[in-house]
Amino acid sequence: QDRLENKTPLINENLKKCLSTKDGRLVASLILDFLQVFSLDFSLAVFQPEINSLNGLDGRDLVCRELGLSESELNRNSPVLLELVRRSRQKDEPSVIN
Amino acid sequence: QDRLENKTPLINENLKKCLSTKDGRLVASLILDFLQVFSLDFSLAVFQPEINSLNGLDGRDLVCRELGLSESELNRNSPVLLELVRRSRQKDEPSVIN
Numbered sequence: 001q002d003r004l005e006n007k008t009p010l011i012n013e014n015l016k017k018c019l020s021t022k023d024g025r026l027v028a029s030l031i032l033d034f035l036q037v038f039s040l041d042f043s044l045a046v047f048q049p050e051i052n053s054l055n056g057l058d059g060r061d062l063v064c065r066e067l068g069l070s071e072s073e074l075n076r077n078s079p080v081l082l083e084l085v086r087r088s089r090q091k092d093e094p095s096v097i098n
Numbered sequence: 099q100d101r102l103e104n105k106t107p108l109i110n111e112n113l114k115k116c117l118s119t120k121d122g123r124l125v126a127s128l129i130l131d132f133l134q135v136f137s138l139d140f141s142l143a144v145f146q147p148e149i150n151s152l153n154g155l156d157g158r159d160l161v162c163r164e165l166g167l168s169e170s171e172l173n174r175n176s177p178v179l180l181e182l183v184r185r186s187r188q189k190d191e192p193s194v195i196n
Contacts, residue, residue: 014175015136023187027179031129038113043148047141067186077112081125081179084186088165089121 019053026066029058034079036060117151124164127156132177134158 018024028051035044063080064071074083116122126149133142161178162169172181 015138018136018176018180023180023183026183027132027177030179030183031132034125034129038116038149040113040145040148043141043145046144047138050138050141051136067183078116079125081128082116082121084182085121085124085128085165088182088186 015051019051022066025053025057026063028053029063030079030081030084032057033060033063034081037077037079113149117149120164123151123155124161126151127161128177128179128182130155131158131161132179135175135177 019028031047032044034040035047058066060080061071064074067080067084069080069083074080117126129145130142132138133145156164158178159169162172165178165182167178167181172178
């Protein structure tokens with residue numbers, strides 16, 4: 001029980017620290033974009049208040065720019081995060097796994 | 099109103115299509131990892147049923163392997179997605195923006 005008491009504030013501290021960095025905000029913005037693209041309205045309604053970062057999240061256009069992705073290349077029906085994962089896999093694994 | 103009626107099934111179709119691909123599942127798994135690392139329990143409770151993919155999501159170890167990340171390099175308190183964004187920025191932008 002001691003450990004639990006120590007853990008909870010630490011975790012919130014972690015999230016706060018993460019969201020205070022540029023990359024951390026970018027990550028949260030990518031998740032937001034995913035939820036918006038697929039109209040996951042219930043998740044949106046909970047995620048935004050839970051991370052408590054209504055102020056700091058970037059829009060899709062800014063996210064694309066920061067990742068060096070051209071927004072025009074991206075399908076409006078496809079989350080930016082999917083493109084990021086695709087690019088990342090292409091670079092790192094020349095069809096090694098599966 | 100016609101357009102709305104046409105749109106809703108299309109969106110669910112999009113999500114289903116996305117989650118049926120390997121990269122799509124990877125994206126959802128990355129979001130799941132983020133929510134778990136920061137103990138965003140309310141978001142977790144809504145996200146998992148809303149995407150309706152309890153079966154197909156990968157654990158953190160598999161996600162790391164598929165992205166070519168060494169799990170031992172990663173801080174347990176840090177989401178895999180953060181590392182992905184960091185690497186992506188390092189590769190694409192040699193400190194051009196900001």
